[in-house]
Every structure is written in C-alpha cells, then in structure tokens.
Amino acid sequence: MLRLGDTGPPVAEVRRKLVMLSLLPKPDDALQDPEEAVYDDACDRAVRHFQQQRGLNVDGLVGRETSEVLEEARWRLGDRPLSHQVSRPLRGDDVGLLQRRLLDMGFNCGRADGIFGPETAQALRELQRSLAVNPDGICGPDTFRALDRLVKTVTGGHHQNLREAEALARSGPRLGGKVVVIDPGHGGLDHGNVANGLTEASIVEDLASRLEGRLIATGVQAHLTRSISGRHARQAVRDDEARATLANEFRADLFVSLHVDSHPSPQANGVATYFFGTDRFGQSSAMGQRFAELVLREIAARTDLLNCGTHGKTWDLLRRTKMPAVRLDLGYLTNPSDAARLADPAFRDVVAEAILVAVQRLYLPPDDDVPTGALRIDSLWAESAGRA
Template sequence: MPLIRPFGIGAAGPHVRDLQHRLSATGHWHGPITGLFDSATAEAVTSFQAQRSIDVDGICGPETWSLLIEAGQRLGDRLLYLRTPNLRGDDVAEVQRMLSTLGFSVGRIDGIWGPLTAAALADFQVNVGLGGDGVCGSRTVATLQRLVRPLGDASVVAHITERQRLESASGQLAGHRIAVGEAGGLEPVTASVRREIGRDGAEVLTVHHPDWSTQAAQVNRFGAAVYIGFEMKPAAPSISYFQGRHFVSRAGRKLAADIADRLEPMFGAIPTNGMGLPMLRESAMPAVLCRFERIDALLTHSREVADVVAGSTRDLLADEPAA
C-alpha cells in the first residue's frame, strides 16, 4: 500500500489534481480539475469509497489511494503475471472472474494476482492451446473474452472453492487452525477467545499488529481455516465479511451473521456488512472483522464474546456453507 499522508478538505496542489483525474477516470468526478480539495471532491471520494466497500470518511488515505490506482488498471493495458509484490487491479479481478466462470479455480476473486490465479491461468492456457506460460497477454485476454461471453457472469467456482475448504470439517474445533487478531489494545479479548477455542482442541494463532495486511499475511502462512478480528472504531458496532466487485464470501457472511445474532443480548442489534477491507480481502480463508465502539463494554463481556466466537466457528465448520 502506498505510503501517503491522508489529505482532505482544504488540501491543494498536484496531488489533489492527480486525485481528481483518477476520480474522473472512475466516473466519480465530473467537475473541472482544480487541484483544490473542496466539498465536491470530498463527496466524490466518499462515493468511490462506498462503491469499493471500504470505510467512508471523504478523506484520501493510503487505502483509498491504493484502490484508486487499482481502479485505473484496464484489462489489456499490461501483462499480468506472478511477481512479488503481487500485481493488483481491476484488470486482475476481471481475469479472475472470467477464469472462475470457465471453471478454473482462482481461489477468491480479490483483484490480487497470487499463486492460485497464476496456476489457474496456466491451466487455462494449456487447455486452449496457448502454451501455459502463466503470463496473461493480449492473445490470452482475447481467448478468455471469446469463451466467457456466451456464459454471462457465472463466477461459480470461487464460491465452490471456499465451500470445499470447510466441507471436510467434523463440526469440532479439534484439529483445525483458527486465527484471532486485533490491531491494538484488545489483547485481553483475543486472549479470552484463544483460551475458549483452544479448550476445544483447536490450534490457535493470535496476531497483534496495527497493519491489517501484515495480519493477513501471517494468518495465510499459518493456514487458518477461519479468522476472527477485533478492532475499536468510533462508530456503531458492526461485523464485516469480505465482499468484492465480483465475489462475496458466503462462509464469512454466515459467520458474521451468526456472531451478530449471539452478541445481540449483550450489545444490542449489530449490523453485518460486506467490505473490501485489507484484512478481509487479503486473507485466504473465511474471515470476519468485529468492530466495537466502547472498549469498556467489550472487556466487560470478553468471556461471553469468547463463548460466542467459539460456538459460531464450531457451527460454521459443522454446516456446509450455502453454494
């Protein structure tokens, strides 16, 4: 993610002009390019943030800027291939969508060109006589578009892949790897959850890091079946699961809804929503992020929260997620 300093209303200069150009290219800015971050620019940023399912605050920070760059990547403008750091963009998501529609498993449609996407593309190329070098150029794009056009927007394999990750579960936590994380100040909560889940025999990783992308990388290396994150946020409580432009984590949505239902007696009704936040997008497994406004209330009920998370995770592993 780019290292930029957040800027908002009152900012002026070439960086604001660049922002307005990028917003214009995505259809969110229709005014003149002034280089002044005024209320109209803030409204355009807000509209873009809402469309991309990230936190809406009207401020251009690193996450918003990164997604604006990704939104400007048009399919066919560059070669797509496996590299470090992974290529990201709307062009990547479009290739993933087409591969998934044609029956090639890319994992999740997340706009990140990782090993699963590279392997799926190479498999596709072999099947259609394009060699199989794993590089997506103009010939591969044209072939994908020609074959997927009659099928519409099926995108079914990504959901099947997520379901298969959980189908072999026994309904018990024993033998599974579960990850629990927080971005700072909530160690007592994650410790309670770790104890409760560990009591059922699961192997539990707790992650404490302010950067959610770093957390996602750690839990992916750990090979967790499920991730549950906690964060304090100056807003009403919510529980989020991954939702991108072409993919919704159905298992994550189920887990979020179950946790919200069980927490209602303690915290009142908690909305669930699909979001493209880094932790949810970059984790390879069903993941939820539980956000709370009052740390005192969360700490008071940490034991009950741990019971809820353990029970909801156990139920997710027991039930086959809906296709």
C-alpha cells in the same frame, strides 16, 4: 467459416453444441444424419444469440473465435478433471465456474477468465488444503465432491438429501485440527480508540486472550497476530499486510480481527461484523459472509448490544487474508453504555463464548443448526463428540 445456407457435418457439430446450450430445440432422433444438417434461419438466430451472450461480434457467422467459445461453453463443472497444463492451458466454462467458486470462498485465483493458469492452480491447492483433500492442484472427483458439500454449507443448504448429510457426517463438525488466527486489532504502542477511561487495545487484547484459551481447549490451533503484554516471545507484528501474511503463512482456516468502534457522537452504539465483499466486482467471500453473520448473530443473542448488521468491505486486511475472515467491531468506546459493558470482564467472557460458538456452527451441517443463544459450547462439543 460457417454461415447461413451451409450444410454437412461441420454444421451438424455446431447445431449439436447449440442444442446442448438450449439455444436450439432438441432434434427428432430420426433426423440426425450429419450430412443432412443445414445452417438454417433457426441456427443463424441461435448463433447470434450466443454471440450476444458472450460479448462476441454478432454476425451470425461461425469463424475461429465463435467456434472456440462454442467449444469452451460445452464444458460443465465435473465433466473432466481440471489442472494447469503448461503448454496448452485448459479453457472452458467449467474453469470459469471453478474460478468463481474459488473467488466466492475467498481463494484468490485472479480474474475469473475461464483459463486454468498458475494462479488458479495455486488457489485450488489452498482450497484443497482447507478441505483436507490432497493438495495436488487437480480438480478431480474428490475435490468436486468436497466443493459441492462446501457450497451447500456456505449457502445454507436447501435441497438437503441423504447423500449430502452422510458426506457431512463423515467430515464431522470437529474443531480439532482447525487453525484460527486471532487478530487483536491494536496493541503495543498502538492503543486504538481511547474513550471513557478505556483503550481499544486493552479490550481487544483481553478478548483475544479469552478466545484463544477457549479455542485451544477445543483442540483448535489458535495463533495471535501480535504479542500481548510481552506474554509471547514473538516480535509484535503491526501493519495490516504483515498480519494478513502471517495468517496466510499459518494456512489458517479462519481469521478473526477484533476492534471496538468510536464515533464523535456519544449516541452511536452497537456491534457490527465485516467480511470481504464488493458488489462492484461481484467478488466476495461467501464463507466469510456466513462466518461474519454467525459471529454477529451469536453476540446479538447473548448481549443487549444494538445489532448494527453484517457488511461486505474491501479493507486491506479482509482482502489480503486468503481464508474466510471477519472483522468484529464490538460496540462503541465513545458510548457510555457500551463502554460500561466493555469494561466488565464477565461481558468479554460472554463475547468470547459467542465467537467460539460461531466458529463451531460454521462447521455444523445446516440441519443441526440449533437455535441461536440456546447452546453453550460445551454442549455443542459433547454433541459433536457423541456423533463421532
């Protein structure tokens, strides 16, 4: 147990860690003999500050717990390879940051507790698969690099530099090989909303079909969560849990759930998108949000539907799907003007095109982000083919 007035090498070690955390000023190089180190008032204040930050007992004493947490706090992401060590799990701020990033991107590693357990290893493997990195469950240089690139893409990437641009160019904006699961929100005996002579199921099934065709044409593996009018032999899958499980089993890169809204008031109208997110737990899917924003942006740019915004929700389907997922509510069936648009196959074609462009944009580097609504997918496609 170290306290005010103590001296010697153990105190030097504590001071060194506090300096790394910027809680003590950097010492003058000439005065660094460990034997001379003193647990002085400044050191005591810094320890109390640290204990306060970390939710420890604030007593200014460095006992077992404070000492362990000080040790954990010195690790920065990238300092050491991270993996699941069964006998003695790794603990540290680097593990906590990795977990927060995994959670931000929609990979479920449980709570961000700074302990590298089996759930974190599993989530890391899923992330590695989605990044096309060897899924060995070890967060080493390749994964750090890919992670860094992905975070920049997801957050919109200011501070671009040449190296990032190069890395992105190498990974390429190609859609080929990506797996997208399309979820017609209703079908079979479930008609969804019914109004103005239309059923929600018939609209989302038709839209799913148009989107599926376009995705396949660009080299994407597209799967549907339920059969459409007997077209697929596969048994219709109904509840949210089963559809989410299906998407997880496909190891989908993206998930799109299609719905049309309804409201007691015929006045309600417009298009909205949803992603997994909640302020309360600070957990959300950053890439899901980006994707949801893109889908809405592209639809709003190509149609005259009212833009009702993108919102974070914890609905079961968004929560259970492990990949970036978006739910689209395309207009209100109960609004005569929205319903008239939805009834028009040409309109549904425009929407399918918009979703496809959003998928492509998600994988484009931010500085290639051409103005919304200005491009059709064939020109994006030609552009990416030209680059490769």
